[in-house]
Amino acid sequence: MRHILLIIAVSLSLSSFAQKVNKHIKEKNVRAVLSTLAADDMQGRKPMTPGIDKAAAFIAGEFAKAGLEPLDKASGSFLQKFTMYKSEVKDQAVSINGTTLEAGSCLVFPGSEELKWDNSGAELVYIKAGENAGQSIFGQVQSGKNVLVVADTSHQKTLARFRNFRMQRMAGSGSVVVVLYPGMVDQYNVRVSAKLTGSEFANVVGIIRGKSKPDERVVFSAHYDHLGIGKPKDQDSIFNGANDDASGTTGVIALAKYFRKMKQPERTIVFATFTAEESGGYGAQYFSRQMDPATVMAMFNIEMIGTDSKWGKNSAYITGYEKSDFGKILQESLKGSAFEFHPDPYPSENLFYRSDNATLARLGVPAHTISTSKMDSEKFYHTVDDEIETLDTRNMTEIIKAIAVSSKSIVDGSKTPTRVVEK
DSSP states (O other), rough: HHHHHHHHHHHHHHHHHHHHHHHHHHHHHHHHHHHHHGGGGGGGTTTTSSHHHHHHHHHHHHHHHHHHSSEEEEEOSSSEEEEEEEEEEEEEEEEEEEEEOOOGGEEEOOOOOOSEEOOSSSSEEEEEETTTHHHHHHHHHHSSSSSEEEEGGGGGHHHHHHHOOOOETTTOOEEEEEEOHHHHSOOOEEEEEEEEEEEEEEEEEEEEEOOSSSEEEEEEEEEEOOOOEEEEETTTEEOOOOIIIIIHHHHHHHHHHHHHSSSOOSSEEEEEESSSSTSSHHHHHHHHTTTTTGEEEEEEEEEOSSBBTTTTTSSEETTEEEEEESHHHHHHTTTTTEEEEEEESSSGGGGGGGTTTTHHHHOOEEEEEEEEEOTTTTTTTTTTTTTGGOOHHHHHHHHHHHHHHTTHHHTTOOOOOOOOOOO
C-alpha cells in the first residue's frame, strides 16, 4: 500500500510540475525568439560583424526582461567581453637533459611571442603512464601559468589529438609546452618564436542565484554565433543558422524565463550563450576559465534541437551518455512522461568533444550536449537553407519542456551527476 501511495505521490508531483512547464514555455514564444535570432537582419551572426553584435544585444535584452542578474554583477552587463589571441608557432627548439627533442614529441601553446626558458621560468608537471593525460594537459592550458608538461611516451596518441584542437589564448595567459619524455627532467631549454593575433569577442551570460547552495552551479548553454554571409545560392547568401544554433539559444532563453518564474532554486543557475563556437569554441573556452570546475555540478549544452531525432518526436540524445550518470538522472525525472533521452547514436562523430560542453567536460564536469540532429542526414546543416521554415517548433518546444522537467532534481540539489573521467 505504501508503495502504491508513493507512486501516486510521484505521479501527482510530476503532473503538477509539467503543468507549470506547459504554462510558462509556449510554442508561440519559442517561435518568436527563434524568428528574431534567425532573421536575415542578424546577417548569420558571424563573430566580429554587426550581425552578432545585434544578436548579443537581443539576448541580453531577453535576459534582462526575464529578471536575470549578470554573471559579473559589478560590470552591470550581461556581455562577457574578452580578447583571444590566436598563436602561430614560427620556430621552436626544446631540449631535455641535453637532448634536443623532435618536433613530433613537443606541443606548444604559446602565451607570448618569444619564449626562453633555461631551467627556470616554468612549473614542471609530470604525467605518468596510465594517468589521465587529456584532462591534465587541458587543465594546464587553462591554468594561465607557464608550465612544462612532461608526459610519458605512452601518451603519444593524446598529444596527437591535441594537435588538432583549435585553441586561442586569453591576454596574459602563460605558455604551456608539452613534451613526451620517459623520465625525470634535470635540465631543460625551451626556445619558441610565435605570432599572436588578437580578436574581440563576447558571450552573453546571466544567472539566477541559488538559495541554499549558491556556490554550486548548474549551467544551461548554447552557442549563438553562426557562419555569416557566404556564396549566394538561388540569390540567398545568408547562413541564418536557425537550427545551428539559434534553436539551442532559444532554448536557453526559454529556460531562463521559466526558472525565473519558479521559486528560487537551491543551486545557482547560469544561462550562457557562447560566441565563436563555429570558429573553434573560443567563447566556451573563455567562459570555462571564469568557472572553478569543482563548483559546476552539471552543464546542459543545447545544440540543434529544431528537427526531429532519428527516433521521431518527443526524443533527443545526450552526447557522452556513458561518461557520467547525467542522462540516467534526466530520464529518471521524466518517468511517466512520453519523452525519452537516448545515448548518442553517432559515436564515430565524436560529438561529445565537438560542442561547447567539451571544455568543462575535459576538466571533469558532467557537461553534456542535448541534441536531435541527425548527423547522417541533416541536409540543411551549414547551408543557407537552415531557416526557421525547415524546423518543427512544436516538437522543439516539447524538447525544451523536457529539459526543464528533467533538470529539476539537479537544479534543486537533490541529485548530483557523477564526474566525467577520461583515460
